[in-house]
Structures are given as C-alpha cells and as structure tokens.
Amino acid sequence: MRNILLATAALTLFAVPAAAQSIQTPAWSGSVGYTHLDGDNADLGAITGRLDARLHPNFGLEGEASIGVRDDDITVAGVTGSIEQDYDAAGYAVGYLPINPNLELFGRIGYGTTRIKADIAGFEASEDGESVNYGVGANYFFDGVNGIRGDITRRDFTDDNGGKIDTYGVSYVRRF
Template identity: 75%
Template sequence: MRNILLATAALSMFALPAAAQSVSQPQWYGTAGYTHLDGEDADLGAITGRVGARLNPNFAVEGEGSIGVRDDDITVAGVNGSVEHDYDLAAYAVGVLPVRPNLELFGRVGYGTTSIKAEVAGFSAREDGESINYGAGATYFLDGQNGLRADWTRRDFTGDNNGELDTYGVSFVRRF
C-alpha cells in the first residue's frame, strides 16, 4: 500500500507541470506608430504606443498612450490661434478574428482621457475630456513577431465635453 501511495505521489509531481502548461500564458505585444486625430475644429497628430496581452486567440486587453506632435492653426472670430494635443491615455477590451495565419481583424471598446490645449490672442485654455472609445482595424504580420496595424477609433466624450473625435492610426507591431 505504501508503494502505491509513493508511486501516486511521484506521478502527480510529473502531472503538475503538464497541467500548468495547458493553461496558456498571455501573448504580449507592443505597438508604436502615428495617429491622426480628426476633430470638428482641428486636425492633430500624435505618436501612439500600446502594450497588450492576448489572453486567448479571440480576446486581448491593451493600454494605449499618445503624445501630441502635430498642432493645427485655427481662427476664432477673425483672430488666429493654435490647438495642440497634449496627451491621451486609454484602456481597451479587444475582440480578435484571425482571418489567415498572418492577417487578423479586430474590434475594440474602452475608456480614455484626452488633454487638448488651445491658444488664441495670448489666452490659453486646456480641456481634459473623458471618453468612451470604440473602433476596428486590421493587423498584418510580416513574420511570426513583426507586423503592421491600421485602425480607426471613435472617441465619444462624456459629461460637459460632449462631442466626438475620430482617430486613424498606423503602427508597427511587435510580439514578445
């Protein structure tokens, strides 16, 4: 009886690593690229980075951050000014549809914050807005780790900052 218990314990020691391997680890990825922000009154540009975790073949989560790099000139009541994008941060749930081994489509929904600064005739104002974001896109992988991503995202601002902002992005993707 004692030998049967020892043999069972020994076999369970081999089974634990096998069971742990059956639970898949998240596949991490990162992106870096350019995002065009198409606003009602201004068109802005930003450098955008993302870090994501693919939890299964059809679901991922990702965090995103952007820093403005392209401002726009505006005219308010005949007075010239400028609008600049300071930053934005967002988090998303991403649904993924693999179409081919190197092509996948995705849809995403999330929540974010955006900070924009305007300056007219020496006066400046900063506007921070919270938004519900949703969008779609595609990723094409050049090899097992590197790819290109194109996406569109709509930001629906909440509260006093009602309004919409469409973003169009192109990024390099790297799987880790």
C-alpha cells in the same frame, strides 16, 4: 458609420471559438505609430504607443498612450491661434478574428481621457475630456513577430461639451 463600427466591434468580440484553444499565459505585443485625430474644429496628430496582452486567441486587453506632435491653426472671433493634443490615455477590451496566420481583424471598446491645449493671442487654456472609445482594425504580420497595424477608433466624449473625434492610426507591431 457609428452603427457599422459598433456592429463590427461586437461581432469580433463575440466570435470566440472553443475554450480549448486558450492561451496558457498572456501573449504580449507592443506597437508604436502615428495617429491622425479628425475633430469637428481641428485636425491633429500624435505618436501612439500600445501594449497588448492576449489572454485568449480571440480576446485581449490593450493600453494605449499618445503624445501630440501636430497642431492645427484655428480662428476664434477673428483672432488666430493654435490647438494641439497634449496627451491621451485609454484602456480597451479587444476581440480578435484570425483570418490566417499573418492577418487578423479586431474590434475594441474602452474608456479614455484626452487633454487638448489651445493658445490664442497669448492666452493658453487646456481641457480634459473623458470618452467612451470604440473601433476596428487589422494586424498584418510579415513574419512571426513583426507587422503593421491599421485602425479606426471613435472617441465619444461624455462631458457637458460632448462631441466626438475619429482617429486613424498606422503602427509598427512587435510580438514579444
């Protein structure tokens, strides 16, 4: 799965037509939606907001931030507790592949930070993790400005504990 995601992201980043189609000023869009985080030990949920700057018909930059809204129960050494995402933030380079005026595919690669909190038997702890993120998705616009977005992104954590989280998101998108 990792190789498929990387190959798709690379193809969309390098599928750039002639520079004559460049955008004079950045085209902006924003989105808000729900992101499901599928980790090794817990499934969490977050509300995610994004701001995109399209610098070229096939290339742009994206910033995203999320706040956790769904926690998961965990058991450690027979003691029950909960785990939740506190927040995350990331920046991405995005390659777009327009299919028609309403549909576009994209691949993205970036870097982010995530904070997870755990509460077990009244003891609370949190940990930050830095990650290299990569994924693919699609935008479908109903009209010229309103649409939906679906994406899958993997977060490969770079710290000593390592690990990975796969995220699945659905969002409302608005072009400005």
